[in-house]
Amino acid sequence: MGLLVLEDLGRSFGPVRALHGVSLTVAPGTVHCVLGENGAGKSTLCNLVYGGFAPTTGTMTLRGRRYRPGSPAQALAHGVAMVHQHFSLVPTMTVEQNLLLGGRGLRLRKADLGRRLERIAGEFGLTVPRDALVGDLPIGARQRVEIVKALLPGPDLVLLDEPTAVLDGPEIEALIATCRAVAASGRSVVLVTHKLGEVAAAADEATVLRSGTVAGGGPLAGDASVPRLLALMLGRDPDDLDPAVTAGLGVRVDVATGDATDVDAATGDATVGDAAAERADGSAGREPVLRVEGITLGRAGRTRILADVSLTLAPGEIVGIAGVEGNGQSDLVHVLSGATRADAGTVHLGGVDITRATPARRTALGLGVVPEDRHHEAMVGSMSVAENLYLARLGDFRRFGLLDRRRLDTAAADVIASFDIRTSSPRTPMGSLSGGNQQKVVLAREVAIPGLKVLIAAQPTRGLDVGAVDHVLARLRAVAAGGVAVLIVSSELPELLALCDRIHVAYSGRLLGPVPAGGERAADEIGALMTGAGRSAAAPANEETGAGKTAAADEETGAVA
Template sequence: MDTDSRSTPSPVPSEVPALEIRGLVKHYPGVRALDGVDLVVHQHEVLGLAGENGAGKSTLLKALVGLVRPDSGDIYVRGQKVKLRSVVDAANHGIGMVFQEQSLVPNLTAAENIVLGSEGAGVRTGLYRWGTLRTLAQEQLDKIGSTIDPLARTDTLSFADRQMVEIAKVLRIEQRTNVAPVIILDEPTSVLESGEVETLFTQVRRLREFASVIFVSHRLDEVLEVCDRVAVLRGGRSVGEVATAGAVPGDLHRMMIGSTGSDDHYHSATARPVAELEPRLVVRGLTGKTFRDVDLDIRAGEILSIVGVHGSGREDVCRSLFGAEEVSAGEVTLDGERLDLSGTRAACAAGVGYVPAERKIEGMVGPMSVADNMTLAKQGVRCSGPLVVPRKQTSVVDRWIERLSIRTPNRGTAIQRLSGGNQQKVVLARWLVAGDVRLLLLDHPTRGLDIGARSEVYRLMRELATSGVATLLLADSLEEAIGMADRIVVMSDGRIGAEVACPNGGKPTPLDLVKEMV
């Protein structure tokens, strides 16, 4: 059968759940990731899934798409008990997932990624029919209002555009199966701008007409806006659910951590006396591929945030200050001395730290241990000459594991086994262990983190600022920038535009910033 022909979904009685999970259990060494999870997804429902980092969400989702085999428990799809042994097996049962970490092949085109494994008429006698391939991909991109060129190489696309390709790819399941699909969206909005988020929400609502959706996001306001019902996990267990009608984020937060928490997750401290200090970082006329003539000053103990729409150039400015992007002009000084921008090694030696946006790709080495990741940038904290001294490494690593409350079975555990929040703490600790960081560059440091983990990152940022570290923050939202920054500068089309002060008691509103961004 031509896989591009849409079949009428097989009829299933409306009272039969699209997906049901009973008593799912999964152990890892030293960790009980799932502890008897129960979950029901009704037909044509958008079910939100909430929980702190480490609550078991990722393990549950991987079990549903055949990447993890549970130790016990049952999975039912449209009333039929199934064993999901692979992603292909899950797809054959109509289950597809947009992964938070992204699963695209970077050296293929967007079109090839979208139809990968279900090329159908796009392939004849082993060769691509590029016109047909483009048409098949364009059909999916049109569903989400994307203007991406289907024949663009994936590795040339921005993170946000790659996320849109991921969504288009999973929508192909509508053509691959003759059953109403179950589509899982894992943090689909984490890198999207507000307009793109609204486009996605429109698509999610359309999906409800012919599919069932599991929507996972740490942004609780989004969960309540787009979902019909929200199920909450805590400590690997199902702790309850709530209908979204009339619910507020505090209701979910209370279920996630067992308390109401605080509405002020930024923990604003007393204003630090930084205004009279000489600038620690001075940037003049910095120019690169996507930005030009950038001037910045950041004082010791100050948090400066750069905001801007997608494509404003702010990410590349941040990376260039760490020597990770080439610059063609400009001068940068740190504490009065010229900062070498020729490479990341020189930046580290000068006391510059960098937490990248793509944590799993650039921020950590997954198979390496927590200890080795934590000491990766400052070998001197664990070495004597050319040799690693285990006792020396153990002492410093254990101290920071305790201080940052990093949840890990032990220091030797592979970092990829930790939750996203704990991974981020390890990445941050990398720049704290040596105690010589003068400038910290934070590119979306709370992306994909839950409320509790974000609050921990905010606390660390405040502590570092109080100790005198100058911080450049690319925030995950305008609210985060306003809540954390002492000053905000706005970038547009590669240039610095407005500068906005953020004193305690006189913070701007998101609307104030948006007016400067457009």
């Protein structure tokens, strides 16, 4: 008997069928992965089980009894917890305050919370900074808080909706270990993911959703092999995928044989650097279009978030920044975009000093930015797709002081077709699109900036399905081929190795390297730099820009991870 049994489950939103005829069984003490591209119905399925909304058709059974929660609170009362794809924490509250809000509707006391956190740390190896303000935590740390909050009530079933989308390699490994530990304790886990390497490492069984229906699946030791799962997800032969796509998924598929090779999520240990090595070095000898020198940033004058960061980008070059999250790379993007003002250092774009320029001025000079947190920094969910595509240029579509929506929709329709943005209309609210399609909108807007010189993309494939990742990577390559300098900040090392000409590593607020992406031992060198073990070896490569001073980083800098 399964812990959770779904039979012929369906859900419609008006004329749109999000799920239809879905049946699956989650056995006790197992990790059951649900796979599928964006819009396949994975999040809808989780929300049905968690009581977010009721199914239109079909039945659910929990522990052999009919199950139909009317709300998340009722689901929690039945021992079902969920970690949502988008955070539900209150950023202005501390971690402890957020956790005290949990507990099956009961308000926990601090002493009770402490005991439960000790149990979770001992049983699952998860710890959180209780006194830290959630808004100050890096994304990966916030995700851990979400998972701990879900485990506090001691649920029998935990639903994890794309939990690894915001985690780096070591954190992903830790989460997989947590999933296995939860299953070993007799509980069950439903893990929604698009990374096949994680499925191979974590799952006992897998179910693939495509267009709202079950495309296939089964035990991982049986028919549901990794190559088969990939083919089921895509609904087509994967031989046309960019090599960086399958590398970023955590698996490399040999399309000739159908065999799959796991990629180490932490080190990117796979032969994926060939594409970067074969790139024509058209940027050699060109004057840098972006020059960053000596950027330093502190918090309240006490600690250094960025310490003497320098780098250059030439036209047509793709440069990557790798590293465990929280080492300053997100703050560097904020400085370059103009969202944060550095304490010291300079930034030049096309020979113009933009150190103190506003974000609007930087855009006018040819700087495009795809932020890592698209929901809070790159889009307005209540506005239409068309309005988001032309967010900074809506004035171009005004007539007699009013927005000419027909002309705006016509212009947006061409972009929607070009970028394969899946939406029923240019007037569809941006917030109703899947994550992959939202990212396509943001990327399309930034790529279309008049006179684009530099494109900065932070975590551009985070949380995206296979098809969306393939599209985004192809667009980034095309932008560089057109002479634009591209800076990619990503925790997906295999993707960086396949895309970039050279890769820096963010470590304790500094940039180490760079490491040529096509080198035979590039993954090993970058892995060492990510742990701080290779700092001295990296120093000579940076001496021309001044970033070689990273080798001298010590406790006195106060740089924080």
